Amino acid sequence: MDLKKILVVDDQDAICQIFQLAFTSRGYEVHTAESGEAALEILARDPIHLIFLDINLPGMNGLDLCRTIRKNIPMANIFALTGYGSLFQLSHCREAGFDDYFKKPARITDLVTAAQDGLNRLKRWQRL
């Protein structure tokens, strides 16, 4: 199973482009979706294990999307991206099943580090 794939779910096309450029140059296969529904369609065909989600999505919000993904892909590393951060919201994210939480604007290096750490975990779990 090729684990070096990420899924980015954000309704801002420019943000998806940033992930494309930043992660493709680092050898990742990048998939993007602009809604929760579109993300689930991609995951149904290809269970990607590294996922970055904007919390505020049109239609299904990021929290509900995370809960659904967590049920279908329990080993996925799911990261929240949000424009409005608070400790209150962080606790909701943890409850929904997010592994980590980034407040926009997040630096590329921080996102890449999170993805790399997630990838290392997945590889370690694969060897169990």
Added chain:
Amino acid sequence: MTHTTPIPPAPEILARILDTLPVIVLVLDSRSRVVLANQCAAEITQTQPDQLVGLSGGRALGCQNHCTGEDNCGIGTHCPTCPLHRAMSQTRLEKKAQKWIEAPMALKHKGMRDLRISTTPLEAGEDCWVMVTIEDFTELKRLEEHQVEREKLAAVLETAGAVCHELSQPLQIVTGFCDILMEHKELDPETCKALDAIQKAVQKMAQLNFDLMHITGYKTKAYLSATIIDIEKSSAGS
């Protein structure tokens, strides 16, 4: 035969009513001396009503400015501007009641209070007495001011939340593309410097955004001829 409780004489009933009123009632003669005071009036100076009789009005109330002039409330340094003094003078002059005049006063036993004063002229032979009723609405005013502050803060928080969320998107786009450009190996030093400056400006905007998200109070500052919210002083990080 039914036993009925005898009705007290009218003056006694009136006296009881006067003493149970939750407003200060003073009757002052033409020299502004207290002729009659109710229980509420005595309570603000922590005395009994009969101890106020004969005192000047200002002294009876415990007005701190009463001491700045002669013992004849009305000619102290601050007295000409005192709303109570002005209301009484006007009542005597025009023989007309003055209603609900707001008068902040510094009272000895209670500090600064917001008072609402009404006066009524009373004929007493050739003299013109004045009945003064005073309502202390300091607590109500403070509650209203506190309520207004809370409403302003709620409006600020709602606006700040919306602004923060919307601003974070373009900030992410600028910072993301800056980071990607800065990874290019062929960049000349001038371009690197420019990108670095852009990134620093974005981080500063991100910090402002963060402060906006953590507003806990409502503090303002002057900006030209207007007033704007002071983000630094209003946010939790300050």
